[in-house]
Amino acid sequence: MELSEILENLKKKDSFIKNVTCWKVIPSRKGEYVPFPDCIDKRLVNVLLDKGIKSLYSHQRKAIDEVMKGNNVVVVTPTASGKTLCYNIPVLNEVLRDANSRALFLFPTKALSQDQVSELLELIEGIGENIKTYTYDGDTPQDARVLIRRDGHIVVTNPDMLHTGILPHHTKWIKLFSNLKYVVIDELHTYRGVFGSHTANVIRRLKRICRFYGSNPQFILCSATIANPGELAEKLIEEKVKVIDENGAPSGEKNIIFYNPPIVNRQLGIRKSSILEAKNLALEFLRKDIKTIIFAKSRLAVELILTYIREGLNENPLFKSSIKGYRGGYLPKERREIEKGLRDGEIKGVVSTNALELGIDIGSLDVSLITGYPGTVASTWQQMGRAGRRNSNSCSILIASSNPLDQYIINHPDYFFESPPESGLINPDNLYILVSHIKCAAFELPFEDGEKFGNAPTQEFLKFLEGEGILRHVGGRWHWMSEAFPAEEVSLRSASMENFVVIDITTTPRVIGEVDRASAPMLIHEEAIYIHDGQQYQVEKLDYEEKKAYVRKVDVDYYTDASVSINIKVLDVLKQDFINSISKKYFGEVLVTTLATMFKKIKLFTHENVGAGPIKLPPEEMHTTAFFFTFEDKELDPEKIQQGLLGLCNVLVNLAPLYLMCDPKDIRGVVEIKSPFSKQPTIYIFDNYPGGVGFAEKLYDIDKTLLKAARQAILECTCDEGCPSCVGPVEDVGYYAKESALEIIQGVLGD
Numbered sequence: 001m002e003l004s005e006i007l008e009n010l011k012k013k014d015s016f017i018k019n020v021t022c023w024k025v026i027p028s029r030k031g032e033y034v035p036f037p038d039c040i041d042k043r044l045v046n047v048l049l050d051k052g053i054k055s056l057y058s059h060q061r062k063a064i065d066e067v068m069k070g071n072n073v074v075v076v077t078p079t080a081s082g083k084t085l086c087y088n089i090p091v092l093n094e095v096l097r098d099a100n101s102r103a104l105f106l107f108p109t110k111a112l113s114q115d116q117v118s119e120l121l122e123l124i125e126g127i128g129e130n131i132k133t134y135t136y137d138g139d140t141p142q143d144a145r146v147l148i149r150r151d152g153h154i155v156v157t158n159p160d161m162l163h164t165g166i167l168p169h170h171t172k173w174i175k176l177f178s179n180l181k182y183v184v185i186d187e188l189h190t191y192r193g194v195f196g197s198h199t200a201n202v203i204r205r206l207k208r209i210c211r212f213y214g215s216n217p218q219f220i221l222c223s224a225t226i227a228n229p230g231e232l233a234e235k236l237i238e239e240k241v242k243v244i245d246e247n248g249a250p251s252g253e254k255n256i257i258f259y260n261p262p263i264v265n266r267q268l269g270i271r272k273s274s275i276l277e278a279k280n281l282a283l284e285f286l287r288k289d290i291k292t293i294i295f296a297k298s299r300l301a302v303e304l305i306l307t308y309i310r311e312g313l314n315e316n317p318l319f320k321s322s323i324k325g326y327r328g329g330y331l332p333k334e335r336r337e338i339e340k341g342l343r344d345g346e347i348k349g350v351v352s353t354n355a356l357e358l359g360i361d362i363g364s365l366d367v368s369l370i371t372g373y374p375g376t377v378a379s380t381w382q383q384m385g386r387a388g389r390r391n392s393n394s395c396s397i398l399i400a401s402s403n404p405l406d407q408y409i410i411n412h413p414d415y416f417f418e419s420p421p422e423s424g425l426i427n428p429d430n431l432y433i434l435v436s437h438i439k440c441a442a443f444e445l446p447f448e449d450g451e452k453f454g455n456a457p458t459q460e461f462l463k464f465l466e467g468e469g470i471l472r473h474v475g476g477r478w479h480w481m482s483e484a485f486p487a488e489e490v491s492l493r494s495a496s497m498e499n500f501v502v503i504d505i506t507t508t509p510r511v512i513g514e515v516d517r518a519s520a521p522m523l524i525h526e527e528a529i530y531i532h533d534g535q536q537y538q539v540e541k542l543d544y545e546e547k548k549a550y551v552r553k554v555d556v557d558y559y560t561d562a563s564v565s566i567n568i569k570v571l572d573v574l575k576q577d578f579i580n581s582i583s584k585k586y587f588g589e590v591l592v593t594t595l596a597t598m599f600k601k602i603k604l605f606t607h608e609n610v611g612a613g614p615i616k617l618p619p620e621e622m623h624t625t626a627f628f629f630t631f632e633d634k635e636l637d638p639e640k641i642q643q644g645l646l647g648l649c650n651v652l653v654n655l656a657p658l659y660l661m662c663d664p665k666d667i668r669g670v671v672e673i674k675s676p677f678s679k680q681p682t683i684y685i686f687d688n689y690p691g692g693v694g695f696a697e698k699l700y701d702i703d704k705t706l707l708k709a710a711r712q713a714i715l716e717c718t719c720d721e722g723c724p725s726c727v728g729p730v731e732d733v734g735y736y737a738k739e740s741a742l743e744i745i746q747g748v749l750g751d
Contacts, residue, residue: 001288003366003393005359010284022258022413028393031250032058039068039070040462041096042088049125053085056247060085067182068397072241074188074221074233075483079385083222087184088120088569090220094181095131095153101372102175103182104206104217105156110137110271110332113156115339115634116186120154122466135495137161139332142437149173159199159646162206166486167444170209177213187358189378191236193666194689198492200428201437204453205444207238210447224382230567232424255395259412270723272362273607275403277299278371279308281397285367286313286323286349292367294351297664299523302327302369303531304559306351308605310534319348325533326352329502329513334533357382366394372401373409375657375664378421388472395448404654405664407725408713421622425660425694429456432623432691438462439486443472447478462599499547500524506553512537515549518620521596524549525615528599529560558601558610566670568626570677572644575700580750584678587700590626590686592668595619627699630680631748638673640679645671647727648685651710651741656685658709659702660695667695681744704749711745 010016011023016382033055036045059077063086076087092101107113115134124131133154137183138161140148140639148155149172168176183206185191189230191199205322210217217239223229230243261272278294283507285292286309296302306325313576324347341347341363350356356380368387374380380398388394400410409416428434438453438461452458456662462478465471468616470482501518502513515523520542522531528539530551536559537551575586594640603613653669660667668688675682699706717726722738726741730737 001290001292003395003713006285006288013556019260019262019408021260022256024252024256024417026254026256027407029251031247034058034061034248036738037061037068038498039093040064041093042238042657043096043127043129044089044092044123047123048085048089048127048202051122054286056085057082059244059246060248062246063220064089064245066242067218067246070218072221072239074223074241074243076223076225076245077245077247077249078225079382080251080388081247083186084116084119084242087182087186088123088223089183089219091154091184092123096129096180097423099153100179101181102152102179103152103154103184104162104176105184106162106186107158108187108195109159109355109358110139110314111189113137113158114336117156120156132318136166138165144207150175152176159195159202160492161200161203163440163490163492167205168204168487170213170444177209178215180217181212181213182215183219184196185219185221185236188221188229188233189226189382189424190358192232192426194433194693195493196236196424196426197430197433197693198429198437198490200238200426201433201454201493203237204428205336205437205441206455207446208441209444210687217400221405224378224385225422227420228423228538232426235426235428253393254384254388254392256384257395258395258399258400258413258416259494260400260407260412265488266719270729271400271725274371274399274406275304276308276605277659278369278399278463279307279312280349281313281369281399282309282349283312286319289348290367290573291345292349292369293356293365294369294371295374296353296371297355297374298517298529299327299329300559300561302351302353303534304604305371306534307347307531311687317355320347322346324349324354328355330533331511331513336560345421352384354379356386362390363597366392367601368394368396370396370398370559372403373398373406375405376421376426377416377419381421382649399429399462402723402725404651404713404726405657406719407708408655408658410717412452423595425698427694428653429454429622430693431491433693435461435465436486436490439465439470440490442478443480443486446469446480449476449478463518486539500542500549501547502530502532502537502549502551503539504553506537509550512551517547520544520547520621521615521617522564524551524588524635525562525596525617526597527560527613528562529554529556529558529601531559537609542617557659558603560599561602562599562615563594564594564596566595566668568672568686569593570626570675571630573625574625575697579629579703583629583748583750585629585700585703588625588626589692590624590684591742592622592624592670592686593619596621612615622690624687624690625696626684626686627696627703628684629703629748630675630682631744632680634724639734640736640740641739641744642671642673643662643734643737644744645673645681645683646733646742647714647722647737647741648710649685650728651726652683652706653685655713656699656706657711658697660684660698666693667699707749711742711749714745 063075067090101511114539132151134148134152219503221233233241327417365387384396400406471478494743499514504512530537538554542552569591571589575587596615649669714726727737
């Protein structure tokens with residue numbers, strides 16, 4: 001059955017259409033085409049002509065022209081708009097002109113690196129010249145590495161490998177660094193928050209080594225649509241860039257549908273599960289052989305939807321086996337097989353976290369279902385763009401969960417369609433991150449007296465490291481003295497390099513997956529049900545010291561969900577101001593202590609709570625930054641204050657990603673009825689990363705905007721006393737939470 005026919009049937013289906021808050025049809029558009037520049041080598045042009053590329057899109061031509069003028073550029077156009085040619089053409093053209101020139105391609109993931117290399121190799125094969133192009137990552141065999149270091153014209157890698165495997169060993173890469181002409185950074189929008197802040201420091205180290213070897217590379221960056229591409233690119237590379245943001249690519253008609261699951265209990269504001277609704281809609285398309293991708297916000301949600309869809313396809317075992325899950329924690333070989341199956345058309349449907357949001361070629365999909373608002377406008381457009389990549393008609397359905405952010409977006413479609421995408425925030429001079437990279441840089445090359453690294457007082461840091469016995473100051477230079485290899489101790493993506501491995505001991509012990517340290521207490525505590533590719537495993541033992549979880553296959557009708565308690569202590573106030581005469585706001589450094597306390601057993605399909613148990617693991621401590629505010633509590637009794645604080649904190653934490661380009665997990669909230677710091681009721685929102693990365697400080701600056709948005713979300717909710725769509729479930733926050741949260745906002749804003 002054709003997609004258009006299925007969509008017409010959905011329009012006539014009352015049980016579906018009554019829950020649709022917006023159905024927007026974005027018409028197809030024609031492309032804007034321009035000829036190839038005269039300066040492009042004819043051999044390269046002939047290969048493109050052979051591939052059916054007879055001209056360039058207007059944005060491709062503008063980008064290539066700016067690169068040829070010697071400018072750094074950032075290309076900002078939607079998914080599947082041909083951004084790859086914006087860097088492949090100038091890089092290949094330069095290597096054809098000068099066989100000694102070199103290029104470094106950075107992609108945020110190994111999967112994307114390998115995907116892009118295959119496309120590049122196709123072009124090179126057609127040219128017929130020996131342009132040596134290699135992927136260099138953790139999976140590259142040792143015997144191939146010497147060849148790549150010596151001969152590679154184009155080295156394709158990721159920031160993590162550049163950080164640990166290339167820069168610290170720059171003496172083996174002299175040919176690359178001496179002749180480096182171009183550095184390509186794709187998927188710029190992913191370089192935000194902690195990852196972007198780390199990567200900006202890796203770029204500082206890269207440029208420092210290039211200067212040492214006498215090169216000064218040009219940067220070509222590509223991004224999905226974000227509000228501040230120029231600002232983010234310039235912060236990342238610390239140079240001026242030209243922004244190319246007018247899209248000249250054609251696109252097919254796209255149906256975008258906002259779907260709010262029906263309310264099953266109006267008083268409590270409880271809606272039908274977005275996970276179950278995603279399963280039902282996925283089956284609607286998959287049974288009619290419409291290729292579908294289903295995005296979910298967590299690893300657990302991916303496994304639940306996958307389990308439910310396969311259960312729904314029991315009548316067709318062959319079809320059932322063509323539905324796969326895809327998420328972090330799967331082993332690399334599994335992920336490569338799934339990507340290949342999608343490209344070849346053998347896989348009909350895939351359930352994924354945002355791991356497939358990036359531009360990996362996953363073939364032609366017709367439908368994308370998004371289970372829960374991804375947290376940013378930019379990320380949502382990326383996930384929607386995974387369907388209809390070959391100019392065909394497509395459909396994207398955003399299925400709201402009950403949380404306040406989802407309900408705000410689903411009930412305010414104009415906000416989504418009319419607002420610009422969010423800004424990408426990074427803080428390369430964050431103390432925790434900067435000192436780590438100064439150590440890495442000092443290991444690579446001695447610092448000279450007066451040499452700057454970033455905008456912080458570098459010499460003070462060098463003196464501190466000398467005092468720690470890490471550096472030694474001799475003859476105007478700071479030399480590395482420690483035996484440690486600093487890059488191995490610094491993870492670009494999280495607070496810790498340490499992953500826990502999951503070992504299946506059902507028969508012969510084998511590693512089936514990985515879990516990052518921060519998630520381990522919630523996902524692989526003893527007695528947890530760990531789901532991998534739809535198969536349930538029970539955790540029999542968690543060896544916290546050795547970072548190993550031993551699991552055994554089980555067949556049970558429930559999954560587990562952990563609860564954590566958070567305590568916070570103010571260490572230092574960096575900014576403070578009055579919001580009004582009875583309310584004060586602060587930005588400062590805090591110590592956060594997190595402890596996994598208990599887990600619930602939740603029945604599959606019905607999601608009933610069928611049991612619980614304790615979690616016995618040590619607490620985790622983190623030094624970070626927080627925005628917090630206080631108010632006087634003369635009018636409210638303590639019970640109402642507590643409920644109002646909890647409810648308002650839930651709303652604020654859920655709405656904050658509207659104003660920060662961050663994942664909802666990047667910030668956390670906690671409340672105190674009488675804070676030891678302020679001796680008043682206090683709400684804290686903190687960066688969920690050591691040292692903080694700028695989110696809390698941004699919230700300090702937009703405090704009133706955020707509070708007004710929270711009030712609007714609470715007032716517009718149709719529940720009586722509070723629900724998951726505003727302040728949170730009544731059973732969690734109390735019957736007075738909605739009323740009290742509004743009173744607190746009124747008191748804080750003074751209006």
